[in-house]
Amino acid sequence: GAVVSQHPSRVICKSGTSVKIECRSLDFQATTMFWYRQFPKQSLMLMATSNEGSKATYEQGVEKDKFLINHASLTLSTLTVTSAHPEDSSFYICSALRLFAGTGSTDTQYFGPGTRLTVL
Amino acid sequence: RKEVEQDPGPFNVPEGATVAFNCTYSNSASQSFFWYRQDCRKEPKLLMSVYSSGNEDGRFTAQLNRASQYISLLIRDSKLSDSATYLCVVNGDTGNQFYFGTGTSLTVIP
Numbered sequence: 001g002a003v004v005s006q007h008p009s010r011v012i013c014k015s016g017t018s019v020k021i022e023c024r025s026l027d028f029q030a031t032t033m034f035w036y037r038q039f040p041k042q043s044l045m046l047m048a049t050s051n052e053g054s055k056a057t058y059e060q061g062v063e064k065d066k067f068l069i070n071h072a073s074l075t076l077s078t079l080t081v082t083s084a085h086p087e088d089s090s091f092y093i094c095s096a097l098r099l100f101a102g103t104g105s106t107d108t109q110y111f112g113p114g115t116r117l118t119v120l
Numbered sequence: 121r122k123e124v125e126q127d128p129g130p131f132n133v134p135e136g137a138t139v140a141f142n143c144t145y146s147n148s149a150s151q152s153f154f155w156y157r158q159d160c161r162k163e164p165k166l167l168m169s170v171y172s173s174g175n176e177d178g179r180f181t182a183q184l185n186r187a188s189q190y191i192s193l194l195i196r197d198s199k200l201s202d203s204a205t206y207l208c209v210v211n212g213d214t215g216n217q218f219y220f221g222t223g224t225s226l227t228v229i230p
Binding site: 032034043044046049051091093095097105106107108109110111112113114116 | 151152154156161162163164165166169171207209211215216217218220221222223
């Protein structure tokens with residue numbers, strides 16, 4: 001399978017600070033990456049679709065000015081949680097879409113290990 | 121109606137049992153189907169893609185029924201390590217649009 005890394009794995013910050021999370025596809029290029037959030041015992045919730053070289057597409061109810069996404073290269077997307085508050089504490093997971101055009105295989109998402117954010 | 125629906129379970133089965141999960145999807149145009157497993161406090165990991173002809177990987181068999189719009193996952197000879205949440209994923213109208221089921225919780229009991 002493909003490898004996607006995420007950094008940091010865990011972060012604790014004070015309310016009002018900003019936190020940047022990096023998502024990297026290590027062994028393939030990803031035009032498209034996804035950012036998810038998951039609260040305890042709940043389902044994954046898609047926050048936004050990150051497209052290399054263009055603006056991210058945010059899901060309804062996700063504030064684009066609060067969750068800044070930058071996808072400046074084919075292997076790196078970053079999510080910045082600005083002015084974090086305790087209610088932003090969650091498990092943030094990215095995924096990278098690996099394309100298999102012409103190979104007979106299906107374009108597939110591979111997930112990073114996640115970042116656990118705690119805002120005090 | 122949700123794009124993807126799964127029975128949340130929980131399914132509690134003894135070791136060695138066979139267990140099957142189903143997942144229904146609403147978009148008849150969907151072309152890509154997947155099963156992921158997610159362990160507690162971890163990221164989802166790809167278990168297998170689901171192909172039209174069905175596919176098998178060891179103790180795991182996935183099938184697609186386009187007429188009834190569902191996919192299934194069969195686990196034979198369950199192991200304790202199979203305990204996890206199993207997520208059904210189906211693509212949408214565009215190539216980079218995917219819909220996740222809420223997951224089915226499986227616990228394999230010694």
